[in-house]
Amino acid sequence: AQKFLIAPSILSADLARLGDDVQAVVDAGADIIHFDVMDNHYVPNLTFGPAICAALRKYGITAPIDVHLMVEPVDALIEQFIDAGASYITFHPEASKHVDRSLELIRAAGLKCGLVLNPGSPLSMVEQVLHKLDMLLLMSVNPGFGGQSFIPYTLDKIRAARGLIDASGLETRLEVDGGVKLSNIQAIAEAGADTFVAGSAIFGAADYQETIGQMKASLAK
Numbered sequence: 001a002q003k004f005l006i007a008p009s010i011l012s013a014d015l016a017r018l019g020d021d022v023q024a025v026v027d028a029g030a031d032i033i034h035f036d037v038m039d040n041h042y043v044p045n046l047t048f049g050p051a052i053c054a055a056l057r058k059y060g061i062t063a064p065i066d067v068h069l070m071v072e073p074v075d076a077l078i079e080q081f082i083d084a085g086a087s088y089i090t091f092h093p094e095a096s097k098h099v100d101r102s103l104e105l106i107r108a109a110g111l112k113c114g115l116v117l118n119p120g121s122p123l124s125m126v127e128q129v130l131h132k133l134d135m136l137l138l139m140s141v142n143p144g145f146g147g148q149s150f151i152p153y154t155l156d157k158i159r160a161a162r163g164l165i166d167a168s169g170l171e172t173r174l175e176v177d178g179g180v181k182l183s184n185i186q187a188i189a190e191a192g193a194d195t196f197v198a199g200s201a202i203f204g205a206a207d208y209q210e211t212i213g214q215m216k217a218s219l220a221k
């Protein structure tokens with residue numbers, strides 16, 4: 001498997017021409033597409049649902065779609081995103097009454113599953129099911145909005161999560177979401193992350209290819 005993955009978050013894309021903008025980041029070197037689902041309940045913002053995911057597939061986007069559910073409850077939307085063509089589905093453990101059952105819903109459909117921890121949520125919340133996860137997503141901002149600053153103390157948590165994953169001999173992807181930029185991506189990788197969500201840093205750039213290229217170059221150092 002490819003070591004480092006760049007995952008542009010479509011929260012910062014040009015939403016009125018979403019298909020073209022997503023194709024543009026894929027052509028520019030994006031590895032997976034990060035799809036932020038917000039419900040104005042689990043987080044204080046509202047974005048897009050399964051119909052938009054299905055529309056991207058219909059448009060011809062073939063890259064993996066990494067659905068980050070910031071919704072409560074999760075199970076009904078998990079089923080809808082399975083049908084909508086998601087590749088990964090991750091959710092916050094606080095948002096499901098039965099975390100193991102929700103993970104199994106995703107796994108049974110043959111998709112990749114993951115859990116997401118807010119900055120203030122401890123790694124112990126995922127310990128019992130770590131072996132079931134294809135992805136552990138650590139938030140480096142409080143979820144709800146793009147364009148926030150990376151919270152520095154989350155670097156220690158990334159290091160601790162990398163330690164747990166390696167000590168268990170697992171190949172779980174360790175994804176980081178929030179405030180990831182060209183200026184800090186290398187430090188985040190050194191802490192142990194291998195999958196990098198970037199919304200404003202990529203979609204806000206004039207040249208996607210140059211920006212993703214520079215991110216990959218600093219990861220290769």
Ligand code: DX5
Nearest residue numbers: 009143144146147179199200
């Ligand atoms: C925040 C979302 C992020 C967000 C990241 O709730 O989960 O994926 O889009 O945006 P940037 O990269 O701008 O911090």
Ligand code: ZN
Nearest residue numbers: 036068177197
């Ligand atoms: Zn996200």
